[in-house]
Amino acid sequence: MKIIDAHLHFVPENPYFQEIAVRAEHKNTEEDLRAVYQKYNIEGGVVMGNRGVDPVDHSYPEFLRYCVGIDRDFLVSEDKKKSLDQVEENLKRDTCVGIKLYPGYNKMYVTDEVYEPLYDLAKAYKKPVAIHMGQTAGSRAYLKYSHPLTLDEAAVRHPDVNFVMCHFGNPWLLDAAAVVEKNENVMTDLSGLLEGKIDFPKLLEQQRGYFDALKTWISYCSQYEKFMFGTDWPLANYGDYIEVVKWLIPEEKWGKVFYENAKRIYGL
Template sequence: MHVHIPDSAFFSAFSEKVLLASASYFRAKVELKSFEQAEEELKSQGVSSYALLPVPTRDFDPQPLNQLVSSYASKSDIAIGFACVNPAREPKATIKRALDLGLAGVKLHPILQEVRPDDERLYPVYEALSDVNGVVVVHTGTSGIGAGLKGGGGFRLDFSRPIYVDNVAASFPDVNFVLAHFGWPWSTEAIAIALQKANVYLELSGWNPKYIPKEVWVYANTLLQDRVLFGSDYPFIQPKKWLEEFEKIDLKEEVKRKILYQNAEKLF
């Protein structure tokens, strides 16, 4: 379950124009909420566990955001907190502090951070995560942030090609890599990587299930049924709506259970 808390601290790096464009892309009405309000809303929609993901950017200090995620996760009985790192600011020390805070892994947003997942400055992060069988959630594919603006808000999609994750998944087999948003429009590339590497997962957030390409569902129902994860992308997509549409997808019932919670339980 892929969640960002819609408070000013989580999205402070973005202009109002960019945030409004993102909400328009998802056709969503996004209102600022406190952590407590957001979690209450999630629970009311049936969410029993979720990944609490920060929103990293290009030039930022990760420490305050990691502290914030840790403080939120420590108050919750259902949140799994993730850290962020800045490859230009002591990433090895950052991830070690984050693990000491009890965070489960790292969220990378290659487009916002303008860094490929296989950038060698991130290797110390992967090395630290290898020791604890950690998880890296990587934004892959297009992005709603800046969508519809001239120049896409200045954000470049190439950073989020799934193939760059393939390079580090090969080099760090004890790290589990989650391809958030399944890499569309490079979803075939993402599927191929997941088929070839058992430490790579596909995650379905950011898309209404009825719009997810059929190819993704075919592999989710067969060869990749143990490595596909549910995700909504709250607050842009509400879990209740996602789950209602998911029930209409033609999948085996045992596969639906795996996607919704069993695969995540094994991963975390």
């Protein structure tokens, strides 16, 4: 079975990512990632940008593509035209497959007017907008901005833009499912659900209610063509993540969720 990781981070020089990689029994290096991809037949991945909007800062191994990340520096930039021009320069590249928003961390709703020019660019270049939805890392972000229901209005306002609800809005699974099921232009990935190295049978025994609920709301959508495998690497262990997603998704849908949907949604 071929796999694409539709949501990972690649910042080898960052000490924080080095630390979390160790907890997942990985190394935050290109060499380790290549070895893991070969082991699990992972064809490639989509990096969620953490390096600003300057195209010069976005250089990745040939098996990776990226979404340019919109951080606080962009939102408060005094030269917004220059910043938007840099976003557009990224989108002109074949290696840049979308835009990534971080509303909880940036403390702005996805319906804020500051995002409108980005949606226009996404529409013009026919590339999706991936959005961090759900729980945030650390206590400095505001959850109200990353609640999955906030994506509903943006999706309705921009029917010609495809959105990717990252992390399936976890832990607001019911709300996430409602937004994905209702809106034709909202897709989702299953990244960020695990952290570190796990023993899945043991974890399932401890948190059966949560995993049953997750499986239920994925099934409720009845739209497996909208779901993508993702890990949030180096947050989680690849072998564990594959095992869990296989448990969540009916076997006859594995081809779509693990591979085909990411190819289509991100135009890989």
